[in-house]
Amino acid sequence: MKKRYVLKNKRRFIIALAIVISIISSIFLIATTKTKGYSEITYKEIVVTNGDTLWDIVSETYGNNINIRKKVSVVRKANAMSTSEIMVGQVLLLPEN
Numbered sequence: 001m002k003k004r005y006v007l008k009n010k011r012r013f014i015i016a017l018a019i020v021i022s023i024i025s026s027i028f029l030i031a032t033t034k035t036k037g038y039s040e041i042t043y044k045e046i047v048v049t050n051g052d053t054l055w056d057i058v059s060e061t062y063g064n065n066i067n068i069r070k071k072v073s074v075v076r077k078a079n080a081m082s083t084s085e086i087m088v089g090q091v092l093l094l095p096e097n
Contacts, residue, residue: 041078041095041096042095043078043094043095044061045093046061046092047091048087048088048091048092049088053086054072054084054086054092055084057092058071058094061094075092075093075094078094078095079092
């Protein structure tokens with residue numbers, strides 16, 4: 001003879017079911033979420049040639065779809081430059097991020 005299960009306390013069953021569903025959805029959410037951790041800034045080295053300007057180097061490296069003024073400022077900070085003047089043969093560090 002098969003054993004039959006009878007639901008005696010409907011409220012307790014619904015609460016238990018809600019807890020199980022929330023645990024499963026939490027596990028799914030945690031498993032599919034990508035976390036951003038600390039990443040070091042990587043640099044690309046560029047050697048300045050005759051006729052180069054900092055503006056041209058930045059626009060060639062990063063493209064024209066960025067705010068070039070802000071990126072020039074970032075490059076100046078990365079190279080500890082007080083002005084935008086560059087010299088032939090100078091090595092510039094350009095952040096890749």
